[in-house]
Amino acid sequence: MSSEEFAPPKYAQIVQAIRQKIADGTYPPGSLLPSETQLVREFGVSRPTVVRALQVLQLRGVIEREHGRGSFVKAAPPVSAEQSGRPGRAVLDRVETGENCSIVEAGRQVATAPVAKLLDVPEGSPVVRRRVLFRDDERPTDLVTVWCPAHQADDTQLGEAEPLTVGIRQHLQTRKGLKLQHVVERLSARHPSAEEAKLLEIRKTTPVLGVLASVFNGGGRPVMVVDLVMPGDLHELEDSYSL
Incomplete structure (x- = not known):
């Protein structure tokens, strides 16, 4: 079997990539993430896939999405049950x-x-x-x-x-x-x-x-x-x- 068979779905790969860039300081707390259009081009996927990745990040408390403004990196909060995946x-x-x-x-x-x-x-x-x-x-x-x-x-x-x-x-x-x-x-x-x-x-x-x-x-x-x-x-x- 090839390693591709075990690769996570595309939206999960985007989630991992953005979290890594947040962790290494590329996207510091409070910074604006690239637009959905820019992420579509960067990862070579459709807009629904990008939107789903951003929604996962929002539900995990990593980013905050504001209508008409974009997605912003949140300050790293203490881990709690409310912020973990449910x-x-x-x-x-x-x-x-x-x-x-x-x-x-x-x-x-x-x-x-x-x-x-x-x-x-x-x-x-x-x-x-x-x-x-x-x-x-x-x-x-x-x-x-x-x-x-x-x-x-x-x-x-x-x-x-x-x-x-x-x-x-x-x-x-x-x-x-x-x-x-x-x-x-x-x-x-x-x-x-x-x-x-x-x-x-x-x-x-x-x-x-x-x-x-x-x-x-x-x-x-x-x-x-x-x-x-x-x-x-x-x-x-x-x-x-x-x-």
């Missing part, structure tokens, strides 16, 4: 219009037994399911499915087949005044379902990383379930914490 949180803050994605499904259906149990609602209750497939230059990178009770999705765009212009967390707070307080994640390595394999363009025997996240409000009630499926050969989960 897949469920990343999904809730992900902006669909900033990435190469397609809405596979969005609308009402009845809650199956497993979903009803996670949402603490009766089986057969109306829920809204939103499924979004994300891609990079070469192939699908992850599949996100969100379920929430139908009354929580009323007056929101979760059930509409159009990309969201803000993250789900901000969207719910703006439209419903709903604050999402904490997430319980369960990680697993498994084989994809037939539908997941088809959407992700992988074999049924290809391992995937699955993240099942229950999202709770301030009263401790589950208000959303997020299912994130990622091809195992494209992703690794990173965390950092103090001892």
Whole structure:
């Protein structure tokens, strides 16, 4: 096998390169990173790949993005759980219009037994399911499915087949005044379902990383379930914490 088979995806290579330049002082704290157009030329990738890399850096607390101004390097903060990688949180803050994605499904259906149990609602209750497939230059990178009770999705765009212009967390707070307080994640390595394999363009025997996240409000009630499926050969989960 060639070493290229083990190379990280392009967006991860950009993340590594920028973090290295921050570490060696090329991009000091407070400095402005090259524009998206400049990064596209530098790394020879598409704009969605660059945008995804910048979003990863933002979610990890490395940079701060300001609309109309660009991306700025943040001062190195102390490591905390809030700044470390959290897949469920990343999904809730992900902006669909900033990435190469397609809405596979969005609308009402009845809650199956497993979903009803996670949402603490009766089986057969109306829920809204939103499924979004994300891609990079070469192939699908992850599949996100969100379920929430139908009354929580009323007056929101979760059930509409159009990309969201803000993250789900901000969207719910703006439209419903709903604050999402904490997430319980369960990680697993498994084989994809037939539908997941088809959407992700992988074999049924290809391992995937699955993240099942229950999202709770301030009263401790589950208000959303997020299912994130990622091809195992494209992703690794990173965390950092103090001892």
